Amino acid sequence: MKSSLELLERARKVMPGGVNSPVRAFRSVGGTPPFILRANGAHITDVEEKTYIDFVLTWGPAILGHAHPEVIEACIKTMRDGTSFGAPTEREIELAELTIDRVPGLEMLRLVNSGTEACMSAVRVARGVTGRDKIIKFDGCYHGHADSFLIRAGSGALTFGNPNSPGVTAGCAKDTLIAQFNQIETVEALFEANPNEIAAVIIEPICGNTGCIPPRDGFLTQLRETCTKHGAALILDEVMTGFRVARGGAAEIYGVIPDLYCFGKVLGGGFPLAAYGGKEEYMRQVAPDGPIYQAGTLSGNPVAVSAGLKTLELLTPEVYQALERTGQRLEDGVAAIIEKNDYPLSQHRVGSMFGLFFTPQDVKTHADVTRCDIPKFNTFFHHCLDLGVYLAPSQYEAGFLSIAHTDALIDETVSSIEEALKRTFNA
Ligand code: PMP
Numbered sequence: 001m002k003s004s005l006e007l008l009e010r011a012r013k014v015m016p017g018g019v020n021s022p023v024r025a026f027r028s029v030g031g032t033p034p035f036i037l038r039a040n041g042a043h044i045t046d047v048e049e050k051t052y053i054d055f056v057l058t059w060g061p062a063i064l065g066h067a068h069p070e071v072i073e074a075c076i077k078t079m080r081d082g083t084s085f086g087a088p089t090e091r092e093i094e095l096a097e098l099t100i101d102r103v104p105g106l107e108m109l110r111l112v113n114s115g116t117e118a119c120m121s122a123v124r125v126a127r128g129v130t131g132r133d134k135i136i137k138f139d140g141c142y143h144g145h146a147d148s149f150l151i152r153a154g155s156g157a158l159t160f161g162n163p164n165s166p167g168v169t170a171g172c173a174k175d176t177l178i179a180q181f182n183q184i185e186t187v188e189a190l191f192e193a194n195p196n197e198i199a200a201v202i203i204e205p206i207c208g209n210t211g212c213i214p215p216r217d218g219f220l221t222q223l224r225e226t227c228t229k230h231g232a233a234l235i236l237d238e239v240m241t242g243f244r245v246a247r248g249g250a251a252e253i254y255g256v257i258p259d260l261y262c263f264g265k266v267l268g269g270g271f272p273l274a275a276y277g278g279k280e281e282y283m284r285q286v287a288p289d290g291p292i293y294q295a296g297t298l299s300g301n302p303v304a305v306s307a308g309l310k311t312l313e314l315l316t317p318e319v320y321q322a323l324e325r326t327g328q329r330l331e332d333g334v335a336a337i338i339e340k341n342d343y344p345l346s347q348h349r350v351g352s353m354f355g356l357f358f359t360p361q362d363v364k365t366h367a368d369v370t371r372c373d374i375p376k377f378n379t380f381f382h383h384c385l386d387l388g389v390y391l392a393p394s395q396y397e398a399g400f401l402s403i404a405h406t407d408a409l410i411d412e413t414v415s416s417i418e419e420a421l422k423r424t425f426n427a
Helices: 004-014 071-079 089-102 115-130 184-192 220-232 249-254 302-314 317-341 374-386 407-426
Strands: 036-040 043-046 051-054 108-112 134-138 176-179 198-203 233-237 260-263 273-279 347-348 353-357
Touching: 004 374, 043 071, 051 407, 071 302, 089 108, 089 273, 089 302, 115 134, 115 198, 134 184, 134 353, 176 184, 184 198, 184 220, 184 273, 198 220, 220 233, 233 249, 249 260, 249 317, 317 347, 317 353, 317 407
Parallel strands: 134 176, 134 198, 198 233, 233 260
Antiparallel strands: 036 043, 043 051, 108 273, 260 273, 347 353
């Protein structure tokens, strides 16, 4: 049997950090990431044959649980007829129609291969349509690794952003302005300071890349009004929340219709598939109907589209009711432990997406989340892992549930969390 440590040492020689995406390397929590052999339902098994209850779910997509037999079957059937054509298929129309049917105000879309591509392309469309260069993003929101998104807040609320990765040019950074999530006044200030220059505001409607921070009541509606008033596009990045927090995503829950949407994760049913889309007046400007260029060799890949189609088909309204019940069970279980022991923790949950914060404060803003006790989270994370509960290896990541997380598995998880917290706080 190979060990994860042995594989990590081998991997490090040929890949940065030994991984193909940085958080997988466990740098912030320390230790060795389990190398995975297989996953099924709510479980994931590593090369040492240790099985965990999985709350990462490949960072969100596996809402039906891993290796759902009907999804696998659909993919195998498709694959037998060829894995890629670089030419249109009927399946792509079906997926577009199904998506449009489900998401409020979505009129047209384009399939791409990753959430990064979806967000990058949506911003290009907003810039192309408005003829403006600048965008506003929120501190702590993540929209993939395109240059315009790898920007951190400047020294003052009204300054330009600074690159937070070498390789992102100052020229690019000056066009990304940073506002604060749940603080509409920071958005209004940026619009006032940059009149007729802002093409779009891009936001995660529930901030999942700093744990799970829901929008305050009315925040997204205010954002919609502010964008309309200033002639800027509102881009809802529903890569994480789309088809997860509700059948029609966060837009359905909060009653906000953006000009452009970004999707990924659940939409691809575990394959590299994502999409951007929105109002027809924007999407008609995309090539070949319009002049805004965007393309992809593997876009609309038949296997990925089949996985996405089958996943959406299986996501009935009843599934979301079941996920809500599962989420409530986990939330109640954890809340009881926090209360009983008076632990300095707080939590948020929207449907099957949740965050446990190592701060007693109700986390509403990016500043709140930066007050979390990271060393304590890291200790807790490792105790959970030892007890067979696989959480995302960072305080700043959301957790996810699937229909394969039965009540019995949730109860087992709650007991493990209780034990992990006891070990963390009594150590
Ligand atoms: N937007 C959001 C909200 C995300 O959570 C992510 C990925 N976690 C992305 C965009 C980027 O997607 P991808 O990793 O598929 O490029």
